[in-house]
Amino acid sequence: MVNTKVTLSGLELDNPVIPASGTFGFGYEFAELYDINCLGSIALKGTTREPRFGNPTPRIAECTEGLINSVGLQNPGVDKVISEELPKLAKVFHKPAVANISGFSVEDYVVTCEKLDKEDQIGLLEVNISCPNVHNGGMSFGTDPDSAAEVTRAVKAVTTKPVYMKLSPNVTDIAEIACACKEAGADGISLINTLMGMRISLTTKRPVIANKMGGFSGPAIFPVAVRMVWQVYEATGLPIIGMGGVQSAEDVLELMLAGATAVEVGAANLVDPLASKRIVEDLPAAMERYGFTSLTDMIGGAH
Amino acid sequence: MIQNTFTVCSNRALTDSVYRMVLEGPLEGAITAPGQFVNLKLPGYYLRRPISVCDWTDDTLTLIYKVVGHGTEAMAATPVGESFDLLAGLGNGFDPSLSGDTPLLVGGGVGIPPLYGLCKALLAGGKTPSVILGFNTAEEIFLQEDFETLLEGTGGSVCVTTVDGSAGTKGFVTGVMKDLDYSFFYTCGPMPMFRAIESVAATSGQYSFEERMGCGFGACMGCSIQTKNGNKRVCKDGPVLMREEIIW
Incomplete structure (x- = not known):
């Protein structure tokens, strides 16, 4: 008998598997296919202060072992998320969910987090300072230590829920940014967001994606995720939600050895809608195969 | 929406670039309207290929597709007897x-x-x-x-x-x-x-409508368009839309 329970800053999860923000909507599309209560939690679609349509299409480009997306934070805005999406989610998911928040100013982050802080369904705030697909915001907060710290401090002041800062891999020194977030009071770190990428069509001789560049995700980026989770664990010792190209229970174990307490599954959900469920189901056998009895005890075990 | 394995019963050219593929497998009544589509996983390609359904029975699917890139090229080269993982019953079809x-x-x-x-x-x-x-x-x-x-x-x-x-x-x-x-x-x-x-x-x-899709079942917002009735996902709220709601 193995123990798959993990705890993120006091939030106890039955298992560490969480579908990543932007790949799982607000949960209910997948609830048509399976009982999503088997998941550790769900990271909800990135939410902003105001409604957003996002970027022009095409927003998607295929790559070897991955895809580039440039959705641009399409969402109905925090008020509608609270009034419409969360009640729909409540019908199909009975565990605390992870809210994912984006903004274009510090005040945006504060207002959105303040509103979500009042929602009992939300167990943790994942503050996205790493979206590569929006201008004048998003990633610009996550590529500068001072800005990252400023958002962290401002959000921490308006919520009692755990705050995990979601970092961009598009930086020279990920540890520096993570340390800045830690010093500003972050409860944990969530990483990695997508890597900036681009494809050009040989037929049209133009970028495939309307916005030209986008965020590259999928199994191709998994080794980058392992490396950065390792670095942030060494540098901060904070609990980490690790992600980036995870597609199997073995990948979950590997990221946890690198230092992740929980693991998000992203692009895999888009290709195989049952991917997160399958990973949850495969986890006990994978643990037994590699001699792990407790997931909590193996976190950072490779250091 | 269902996810099942389907086997190729026939796959032949109708013109230089258009092919007809007949697949057999458990549809489980997933197709509820003409104009819906399937999303097909080709070995070696990361994203699925959305293909409209031409005709169907309880356990067969007829897909007619045009070779436009490497994925559909691989589809055209698929021999009878080969199997695909397929999501079926996707989208809002014709009424x-x-x-x-x-x-x-x-x-x-x-x-x-x-x-x-x-x-x-x-x-x-x-x-x-x-x-x-x-x-x-x-x-x-x-x-x-x-x-x-x-x-x-x-x-x-x-x-x-x-x-x-x-x-x-x-x-x-x-x-x-x-x-x-x-x-x-x-x-x-x-x-x-x-x-x-x-x-x-x-x-x-x-x-x-047609749009480049990520997932094909409404999760990724990759294929959104704006209509008079708000934002719609071509894969889930479409591909079929009413004339009156389209912004030209």
Whole structure:
């Protein structure tokens, strides 16, 4: 008998598997296919202060072992998320969910987090300072230590829920940014967001994606995720939600050895809608195969 | 939506670049309307390929697809007996209940296949459909005989147009459409054809859209468009949209 329970800053999860923000909507599309209560939690679609349509299409480009997306934070805005999406989610998911928040100013982050802080369904705030697909915001907060710290401090002041800062891999020194977030009071770190990428069509001789560049995700980026989770664990010792190209229970174990307490599954959900469920189901056998009895005890075990 | 393994029963060329693939597998009643699509996982390609359903039975699927890139090239090279992982019953299809007695179906090129299943559904409902099939040139024509067989003795009709006049009526589908009487129209094809149809259409209608998709089942927001009724996902709220809600 193995123990798959993990705890993120006091939030106890039955298992560490969480579908990543932007790949799982607000949960209910997948609830048509399976009982999503088997998941550790769900990271909800990135939410902003105001409604957003996002970027022009095409927003998607295929790559070897991955895809580039440039959705641009399409969402109905925090008020509608609270009034419409969360009640729909409540019908199909009975565990605390992870809210994912984006903004274009510090005040945006504060207002959105303040509103979500009042929602009992939300167990943790994942503050996205790493979206590569929006201008004048998003990633610009996550590529500068001072800005990252400023958002962290401002959000921490308006919520009692755990705050995990979601970092961009598009930086020279990920540890520096993570340390800045830690010093500003972050409860944990969530990483990695997508890597900036681009494809050009040989037929049209133009970028495939309307916005030209986008965020590259999928199994191709998994080794980058392992490396950065390792670095942030060494540098901060904070609990980490690790992600980036995870597609199997073995990948979950590997990221946890690198230092992740929980693991998000992203692009895999888009290709195989049952991917997160399958990973949850495969986890006990994978643990037994590699001699792990407790997931909590193996976190950072490779250091 | 269901996810199952389907086996290729036949896969042959109808023209230089258009193929018909018949697949067998448990559909479990997942297809609820003509104009829905499947999302097919090809070995070696990361994203699935969304393909419209031409026709179906309880346990077979007919897909007609055009080779436009490496993925569809690999599909065309797939031998009989090979299996695919497939999501079926995706999207919001055509609504045959809106048709009136004499609906018009207008297809352009590789947009034609889903109209075949729709035509069958309309005939089953006792309607008398007229069909216009538009191509660039005679060598591109496919499904004409299938539609003729389907409509034989029903009072319905099939008209083929080619841009270069090498077969059927010379010109665009709208050249024929503007002289017809019909109760409602359904269409699938390229955007320039849609714009032309919009300028001559005399009734309400449904358009089936195409967009580059990520997941195909409404999760990733990769294929969103703006309509008069708010943002819609082509894969989940579409691909079929009402004429009245489209922003041109």
